[in-house]
Amino acid sequence: MFSSKSKRIVIIKTGETFPEIKKSHGDFDDWMVSNMGVSKESVEVFDIYKNSVLPLPEYCLGVIVTGSHSHVTDHEVWSENLACWIASLIERDIPFFGICYGHQMLAYAMGGAVGYLSGGAEIGSVAIELTSAAASDDLFLGMPASFQAQETHYQAVLQVPEGAVILATSTRDRHQAIRFGSCAWGVQFHPEFSSEIEAAYIDQQSGLLTDAGFDVALLKSQVVDCDYSSSLLKRFVEIVFSRQAPQCEICGGYYVCRRWHGCCRFI
Numbered sequence: 001m002f003s004s005k006s007k008r009i010v011i012i013k014t015g016e017t018f019p020e021i022k023k024s025h026g027d028f029d030d031w032m033v034s035n036m037g038v039s040k041e042s043v044e045v046f047d048i049y050k051n052s053v054l055p056l057p058e059y060c061l062g063v064i065v066t067g068s069h070s071h072v073t074d075h076e077v078w079s080e081n082l083a084c085w086i087a088s089l090i091e092r093d094i095p096f097f098g099i100c101y102g103h104q105m106l107a108y109a110m111g112g113a114v115g116y117l118s119g120g121a122e123i124g125s126v127a128i129e130l131t132s133a134a135a136s137d138d139l140f141l142g143m144p145a146s147f148q149a150q151e152t153h154y155q156a157v158l159q160v161p162e163g164a165v166i167l168a169t170s171t172r173d174r175h176q177a178i179r180f181g182s183c184a185w186g187v188q189f190h191p192e193f194s195s196e197i198e199a200a201y202i203d204q205q206s207g208l209l210t211d212a213g214f215d216v217a218l219l220k221s222q223v224v225d226c227d228y229s230s231s232l233l234k235r236f237v238e239i240v241f242s243r244q245a246p247q248c249e250i251c252g253g254y255y256v257c258r259r260w261h262g263c264c265r266f267i
Contacts, residue, residue: 009038009240010060011045012082014101015068018204021197028066031192035233051078054085062095062240064233065102067190071155072104072114083109089184095243096184097139097236100153103178103186110161110180117156120212122172123202124219125226126151128189130177134167138239139185139232140177149176149189149229150198152205156188183239191232195225 011029016022025031029045036043046052049068065086070076086109089096098106104114128149134140157175160166168177168187177187193201199220202209206216 007059007061008042008044009036009062009064009237010055011043012054012063012065012102013045013047013049014066014079014082014105015049015070018201021200021204025194025197025200028192031194031197032064032066032233035192035230036237037234038237048078048082049076054081057085057089057092057094060089060094061244062236063089063097064236065096065098065105066192067100067102067153070101072101072108073116073155079105086110090181093181093183095236095240097233098184098186099192100188100190103188104155104157106180106184106186107157107159107161107164107175107178110164112157112161112164113159114155115158116154117173119172121152121154121205121209121214122156122170122188123152123205123209123214124222125149125195125198125224126170126172126189128168128170128176128229130168131166133165133179134177137165137167137179138183139179139235140167143228143231147228148224148226149187149191150193150195150223150226151189152193152198152201153188157186183243185236187232189229191226191229193226194230195223198223 011032013028016027033040083105086105108114125148128147130140130145156173160175160178165179166175167179170176173188179185202219209216
């Protein structure tokens, strides 16, 4: 546990990658930090899937929840505890970024529904389409209307919580990105994945994918670098630290590096 004097961005690990991938590429938290643009020492990692104790919300500058090889619908004890903890973060307006499993947990924690994606796995480099709501969203501000992102998931958010905003979709999954409240985001895709890691995930699941009717060779040939997607982790860090800046006396908003609030006295 760290003290309130050393508040940090917290990474909640909800699992780990395949042993073969971990040996050659590292693990989820390594990939997160690499794309966040910060040092490993500036974040705190909690292996919640090993039943580690979650930090008190007030000690967190911001929180990132990783993907997992577990399923939300397994209702494991650590996962149910995590759902309650996420709800407490949202109540306190602490910046949150859920990725894959973390995205599904955000929806589940706030009253949405999670289950198996119709048609089986979505995997590979996939086209993501932003909704009109993303144009004014702090995390997606300045992103192109369409971009590629790495995917590997069997479950998805089937119903968003009441009050959630849908920010992005794909052909297979209409809830690729959501926001709940002012600063809690979830993305089904993997901004932390490089093209090499995505290809390795396809290799690791090649038997299952072949049995499900996928052309594994074709999937691998279509894997590309996804720089726009990867930039979201650094953008989230910018938002976290910008919220330490003064609030607008009129609208209560925070100065954010790439966006000024229209009524702000800072203009």
